[in-house]
Amino acid sequence: MSHSVDQQICDGWPPEAWQDVVVVAAVSGGADSVAMLRALAGLSADSRRNLVVAHFDHGLRERSVEDSQFVAELAQSLQLRCEIGHADTDLHEASAGSMEEAARNARYEFLTKVARRCGARYVTTAHTADDQIETILHRILRGTGIAGLAGIPLTRELAPDTTLVRPLLTCRRRDILRYLQALGQSYIDDETNRDIEFVRNRIRNELLPQLAEQYNSRVDDAILRLGSLATETNSYLDSLADGLIETHVSLREDFVELNCYELSLLPTLMIRTVLMRIWRRMGWPEQDMSYQKWDELAELTLRRSVANLCLPGGVIATRAGASLRLSRD
Structure with missing residues (x-):
């Protein structure tokens, strides 16, 4: 195993847990999802049989057709099946906040359909530790409880027979970029990630750098540690609650x-x-x-x-x- 990204995926989601079933990899064409696909393809014993690439065109970018073509060509180069989906409605009609939600809902609906069609046991998305940091900080700003402080879970149910997995959740984006550079793998640079109309982008490009510069140079680590502690606390409370439901609740x-x-x-x-x-x-x-x-x-x-x-x-x-x-x- 030649890179820490591969190792971190193996540590969090061992290949023996998924390489004998169908896995749908959600790939936008950006650095994170391309790195995830390359890593999964390299770790799978038979990627042509068990890996399916899924790309959803939200129709929000002028270059969205080129993005779809890039992902299709990448899948072809890896000899993988590729499913391309398109938004049924114009997501531009929504406001900045609701547009993000509408795009997310449409994307996950597409992924669920692809998983059902392919008989997939897992669907993977390329959320990273940097996404985790931004999510936790965003929730703090909006107001949240202990459950919210836990951030993005490694897995969750997508459908009754399909689990959503985030294999890059412990990987930092800087390591992902080094990984792609070592592979000589290109990716799409999405300019909307720098659009400060969106709160998430302002957190990433303005607030976090300011916190690191003026308050705590290791603020990223502090937020991740907070999320980890919240996850442990939630797990304990959930286990107690499940026991109480069994004895005091009729479902x-x-x-x-x-x-x-x-x-x-x-x-x-x-x-x-x-x-x-x-x-x-x-x-x-x-x-x-x-x-x-x-x-x-x-x-x-x-x-x-x-x-x-x-x-x-x-x-x-x-x-x-x-x-x-x-x-x-």
Whole structure:
């Protein structure tokens, strides 16, 4: 193994865990995703059989057609199957913030379809440690809890039979650029990454350099360490919450019932964690569940009187006696 990027991928996601199943690699053509593809192709025992390249054209850049052609040619040079997708609607019509969200949703919908079509067990994206740093700092600025401080997880469920994996999550971008240089591999330089219209780009290009220059030269390491500690804390709280769900919560197909008498003896932090785990198990939308909403729901668990609470995503919470029922319209 000739480079630290290969080694870091192997440490976090050993090839023996994925080289006998189909893996869809999401490749934009940028440095990170190209490095990921080259590394996976090199580590796979039979990349032509188990690796599929997927590229989604959002239609947001003038050179998007050239980007698609670059990825297709790269896949061909590696003798890999390549799937190209295109946005069905004009994402430019959205505002800066919602456009990013709309683009992300469209991209993951495409990746899910490709995975289903190819029978893929895994889909990989090229998030790096630098993305992790930016994500955690962004969440701090917007306001977040312990779960948010954990940042981007290494894996998450994309579909019932497909797991999303981020094999470069411990790799720094500077190492990725050295890796590509050593391979003599070209990549696309996306000029939109420097567009300060987007908050994420301002964090990357303005705020982080200023923090490093004026406050802490190792701010990147400090943020990554914070994320690691938050991940450990979350894992512990989640394991406790799962045990409490098994003993004090009834999960049905269309509703959930909680034993409030037992749960009310717990700290509010633990009650909120139980509720968040229930949301994930039921597949209910979490995005609009603010800290205030989680706190209101936890407070409802502690009450003894009859009360109702309407929550984002069409979830209704009804407290009656010692029980709290959660259902979705």
